[in-house]
Amino acid sequence: MAAAVRVLHESQISPSPWLPSQPPQPLSFLDAIWLPNSVLVERLFFYDFPHPVSHFIDHKLPILIKTLSLTLHHFYPLAGSIRPSADFDDGQFEIAYEEGDSVTLTIAEFTGEDFHNISGYHPRNFENLRLLVPKPKKSSSCGQFPPISIQITLFQNQGLCICFAINHVACDGSGTMGFIRSWATACRSTEPTLHEISRPFLDRSIIIDTHGIQRKMFQHKRVFEEYLKKQDTLPVSDPSLVSATFTLCKDHITQLKERVQAKGEEEGKPLFHISTFVVTCAYVWRCLVKARAYDGDSQQYFVCVVDWRSRMRPPLPRNYFGNCLGGLMVELSTKELVGKNGNELAAMEIGKSIDGLRGRDVGEVLTTAFGRLLENERRKSLSVAGSPKLMVYEVDFGWGRPAKVEISSINETRAISLAESREEEGGVEIGLVLPEEEMNRFGKNFTCGLVDI
Structure with missing residues (x-):
């Protein structure tokens, strides 16, 4: 049987407690250098979970949703959007959270391949691995795109995979892992509260573009994009x-x-x-x-x-x-x-x-x-x-x-x-x-x- 994923549930998770709109923050030049190719970093965490899908839905999913919402209260930029700033003539982008913004959480079930095979160390079919990655949401007509999407894929009575697809413009690996660890810590708590979740330092204005990198980057934007098109990227659909x-x-x-x-x-x-x-x-x-x-x-x-x-x-x-x-x-x-x-x-x-x-x-x-x-x-x-x-x-x-x-x-x-x-x-x-x-x-x-x- 061919491997396949069936979506069971899709939720929009907003920060909790309620969070009003926050002032947008211009991207620093260290964020903006990732804009031309808008890299998504896809991290997959595989866990042994020898329980039925129904057990996860009934007993684990409510905790995950509650703690994700709590974690997003501190990491609210991830629930927002990356978008052109109001004064787009200067090529500036910003990351902004507005009241009611959310992160897409997809729950799916995997069929057609053994959990321990797909999560192994030996060479495995890459197309099957890609089924565990959340499908990217298309940017809106005004150029907005989400910082993150999450997919939890269940393997009946075997295990599960949590995949985070995070736009590199939003944060680097250290920032990503700070968010993931905070969510995991809250999830392990018997009575999770905001006080147990580590606060990130969110002020991007602390980084100063001393050498005009952002201006130079946008001056060379066309050249840089042509360079990226010429790279030897391997097509995801390649069956080999x-x-x-x-x-x-x-x-x-x-x-x-x-x-x-x-x-x-x-x-x-x-x-x-x-x-x-x-x-x-x-x-x-x-x-x-x-x-x-x-x-x-x-x-x-x-x-x-x-x-x-x-x-x-x-x-x-x-x-x-x-x-x-x-x-x-x-x-x-x-x-x-x-x-x-x-x-x-x-x-x-x-x-x-x-x-x-x-x-x-x-x-x-x-x-x-x-x-x-x-x-x-x-x-x-x-x-x-x-x-x-x-x-x-x-x-x-x-x-x-x-x-x-x-x-x-x-x-x-x-x-x-x-x-x-x-x-x-x-x-x-x-x-x-x-x-x-x-x-x-x-x-x-x-x-x-x-x-x-």
């Missing part, structure tokens, strides 16, 4: 696409770090940032480039974002809700990357780039990155979604830790996803979406490479 998750254990990460450090000492190079993130990205980048068998003279690019809250001067509150990300780009030739010491070279270059961000203004960093992005078509690039620091496996709504966490939107951005290992402290999970043959080649490279370290 599979999703898979690979794990680097703590011992492998330690060995990778030791090899990088030894290589640096051998070449007399100064110490630099050697972290779990750095060696993981370097190793996966090399395995992926080898799997794609690019021409040796071609150039490869690694792109990632960095949380800038603690790097701002003065630092932003850790609970700042919005976007606060800088970025970096590393360039190597295919020959360098797949060569004998490609792993160590990639790690050293990524580490040096991260060290090079220290003390710099985020506007300056993004000006450089934006200019490099527009110089050439970065077809052969790898980016990263998520982070082990977000601790996604700590999200417990009252029925235990997630059995699995995925980011399905990496297909749209040709990215890999990173999360902490569910089973071992210090390990890392890496998610990919690739055509099946390419995934098989990547898997062989990933496994064989670990034997050699």
Whole structure:
């Protein structure tokens, strides 16, 4: 039987207690840089739930709705809309909540595939995974679009999946996880109240565009949109696409770090940032480039974002809700990357780039990155979604830790996803979406490479 989803219930959840309209907030330039391609970040949390659908509807759904409404009282921008500001001539957008605004919550039932298969680590049909993602609501005629939509999909007597589709313009991963953790905490409470829900810091005016990034971005808007159209995004309807998750254990990460450090000492190079993130990205980048068998003279690019809250001067509150990300780009030739010491070279270059961000203004960093992005078509690039620091496996709504966490939107951005290992402290999970043959080649490279370290 083909996999399918049947919608059981759809609700519009508004903040509770009643919340009047709030003054709209202009998007900061760190929000606005996500506007041209309006990226949706789709996080899927799978939970074992060996109960009938009726049990969930009768006993769990009322609690989820009540606590979501309470959580939205503090995170009310998510219930609002992203829209052009009244003075649209300057290209400014804002995020606004008006009395009665709401978040769409869809309840659905999945049939045709086993829960433990679709939530596994092995290569799985990506089209089936996409059935768990809420269908995006079309923007209105005046250009408004919702910050978030949520779908809870039930697998009869097996489990459930909660998927959050959040527009990156609204917030980054840290902001997203602040909202999700707050909802989960309220859901576990016996008598949830507003006082138990952590308040986010919502004032976006605290971020100042010191380098005129937003103006430059809108000046180059047409060029940037053309660049995005040329990227090698994989069509969601491609039946050969599979999703898979690979794990680097703590011992492998330690060995990778030791090899990088030894290589640096051998070449007399100064110490630099050697972290779990750095060696993981370097190793996966090399395995992926080898799997794609690019021409040796071609150039490869690694792109990632960095949380800038603690790097701002003065630092932003850790609970700042919005976007606060800088970025970096590393360039190597295919020959360098797949060569004998490609792993160590990639790690050293990524580490040096991260060290090079220290003390710099985020506007300056993004000006450089934006200019490099527009110089050439970065077809052969790898980016990263998520982070082990977000601790996604700590999200417990009252029925235990997630059995699995995925980011399905990496297909749209040709990215890999990173999360902490569910089973071992210090390990890392890496998610990919690739055509099946390419995934098989990547898997062989990933496994064989670990034997050699």
